[in-house]
Amino acid sequence: MNKRETKVYKQMLMALRGRLRGDVSAMADAALHKTRSEAGGDLSSMPIHMADVGTDNFEQEFTLSLMESEEVTLAQIEAALERIEDGAYGLCLECEGRIPKTRLNAIPFTPHCVKCASKLQGNGRPTPK
Numbered sequence: 001m002n003k004r005e006t007k008v009y010k011q012m013l014m015a016l017r018g019r020l021r022g023d024v025s026a027m028a029d030a031a032l033h034k035t036r037s038e039a040g041g042d043l044s045s046m047p048i049h050m051a052d053v054g055t056d057n058f059e060q061e062f063t064l065s066l067m068e069s070e071e072v073t074l075a076q077i078e079a080a081l082e083r084i085e086d087g088a089y090g091l092c093l094e095c096e097g098r099i100p101k102t103r104l105n106a107i108p109f110t111p112h113c114v115k116c117a118s119k120l121q122g123n124g125r126p127t128p129k
C-alpha cells in the first residue's frame with residue numbers, strides 16, 4: 001500500500017474517531033465532506049471521495065461496529081493509526097497476511113483479515129491449534 005493510499009485511510013480513521021468521540025463532529029464532517037476546497041495544506045493534492053471507497057458499505061459496517069462497542073472500536077482506530085505510522089497498516093495481526101482493500105474500505109480500523117476475524121469472533125476466542 002502506498003503513502004497516498006494510507007493517507008486516505010488515515011483520513012477515514014480520524015473522521016471515525018472524531019465521530020465516535022462526539023466532541024469533534026465538525027472535524028469529522030470536514031474530513032468527510034470538505035476535502036479539496038477547504039482542507040488546504042498537504043491535503044490539497046489528495047482529493048478524497050468517500051464514494052470511491054465504498055461509503056454505503058462503510059457506513060453500514062461502521063454502525064454494526066458501533067453496536068459492538070464504542071470503546072473497542074476507538075481502541076482499534078487508535079491502533080490502526082499507529083500501524084499507519086509504522087507502515088504496517090493493512091496487514092493482519094494474526095496471520096500477517098494482507099487485508100483486502102474491500103475490507104479496509106468497509107472497516108478501516110480492522111486489525112484482522114476476514115478469515116482471522118471470523119475465526120476469532122466465531123466462538124468468542126481464538127481456536128486452539
Ligand SMILES: [Zn+2]
Pocket residue numbers: 092093094095096097112113114115116117
Ligand atoms: Zn489473518
